[in-house]
Amino acid sequence: MIVLGIDTSCDDTSLAVLKDRREILSNVVSSQVPLHRLFGGVVPEIASRKHVELVDVVYREAMEQAGLSLSDVDVVAVTQGPGLIGSVLVGLCFAKGLSQASQKPLIGVNHIEAHALSIFLDQEIDFPFLALIVSGGHSVILLFTEPARFSMIGTTRDDAVGEAFDKIAKYLGLGYPGGKVIEDGAKSGRGDSVSFPRPMIDEKNYDFSFSGLKTAFINYVKKNGISDSNRSDILASFQEAACDILAFKTLKAAKDLGIRRIVLGGGVASNGRLREVFFERAETEGISVHVPPSKLCTDNGAMVAVTGHFYASLNRFSPLDIKGYSRMSWKAC
Ligand SMILES: Nc1ncnc2c1ncn2[C@@H]1O[C@H](COP(=O)(O)OP(=O)(O)OP(=O)(O)O)[C@@H](O)[C@H]1O
Ligand SMILES: [Mg+2]
Structure with missing residues (x-):
């Protein structure tokens, strides 16, 4: 075909x-x-x-x-x-x-x-699986039970994580889009040098909130300043907080629901530290992580x-009069 x-x-x-x-x-x-x-x-x-x-x-x-x-x-x-x-x-x-x-x-x-x-362009995996989609407009956990059947089990209450990367980069004058610039800037830094908050991490749901993390970052920079000597540490600490929240909540969802496979997708999934954190933590839980190549x-x-x-x-075709949508419902398909 x-x-x-x-x-x-x-x-x-x-x-x-x-x-x-x-x-x-x-x-x-x-x-x-x-x-x-x-x-x-x-x-x-x-x-x-x-x-x-x-x-x-x-x-x-x-x-x-x-x-x-x-x-x-x-x-x-x-x-x-x-x-x-x-x-x-x-x-x-x-x-x-x-x-x-x-x-x-x-x-x-x-x-x-x-x-x-998009993972299926690279490898075959079995259903069911959880997909964490982290992009410029979304941070969402989807449960795929079979082809063309999924439901949303967690989403961001405010900013998407990619949006937080982009806004922080914009605030620091590092250019657009911010994800790759921040990842590169964080390479030589220590992720535990600044203890940024992990919003909603203890709540009994699989939702995220990244606007508070972004504000905490901006407040920290306003208060302490940012220079060549501390830039990589501050960026690495922000990146670590974002990766920690995403991995913690997704793995919690996988364990609670008894799902053994996690797929990552969306632009932020090209972040090397995010991949590392998922691979390290999932392995100890006996859960496999699948990520397509960055492109x-x-x-x-x-x-x-x-x-x-x-x-x-599945013979599921669309009529010619389908509409376009800026948002789409997450109800089970
Ligand atoms: N290495 C990276 N680390 C972190 N974030 C990254 C990295 N590379 C790209 N991003 C982020 O990924 C986002 C772009 O991803 P993508 O193209 O999937 O989003 P989008 O299509 O704009 O949003 P959506 O899919 O929600 O409509 C940007 O926010 C960008 O900063
Ligand atoms: Mg996209």
Whole structure:
């Protein structure tokens, strides 16, 4: 089965061609980061206009790299939400056009489910599993019981963890996006030098809160200052607190629910320290941790294509009049 996957949910225009779940024939990502960097974050209006300019170019590039034409595609899968609505609609309209022109079925995909299923592009794992999706807009724990069936069991009450990385980097004038810059800045630092709070860690639920951690960081810097001599220690301590909270809550959920597999996904899952903390702690609990390569953690069309593949295998196609959504409900699918 050949699936074309389209993602324009935020600031990356990405189209991929996938053959039979694991064979990525192309996965073209056109990033708008340099454009949004000028503003210290994604500007929705600029993002959607840029998608309009790029979507056709990226589609042609993806088809050319795959060595295929539209008539070879069996299914068109596209992000339906959640995301910036103007951005989502560009990909969705483009996908509907391709579907109608080629008479190939359409599948509307949940972008966060796609982040979770991106692991299948790299390795086969058994259901059930927990997926921790940590990105610029989400910090959520999903329980997948079988293909195309999941429920949300924990989420952030305020900022997403990627957002906290981005806001802290912006505050320090380190640029956008902040995750990688902070990880690099923290490399030579000690994660136990500043004791930042771990909000909600003792609460009897699987929810997160990262806005308090961000504020504690900013207050600490205001009070104590930040310079070349303490920068790496402060950044490492922030990163350690974020990783500690994510690992503690996800492992608690896995133990409570008797789940033996954890998948990490979303842009923050490319953080090396987060991976290390999960691997170390999960091993002692006899739980396996599965993380896709970094380029499949951030937004890409291949993760949408693999999700489309699962739904197509279950004959779950979408009508041509599906809508785009900025938010999507987490009720069990
Ligand atoms: N090495 C890293 N360490 C920590 N965070 C990182 C790292 N690399 C990227 N990130 C963060 O990942 C986020 C981008 O991830 P992604 O592309 O999945 O998010 P998004 O698509 O904008 O949001 P969503 O998927 O919720 O719609 C940014 O917040 C960025 O700072
Ligand atoms: Mg994303």
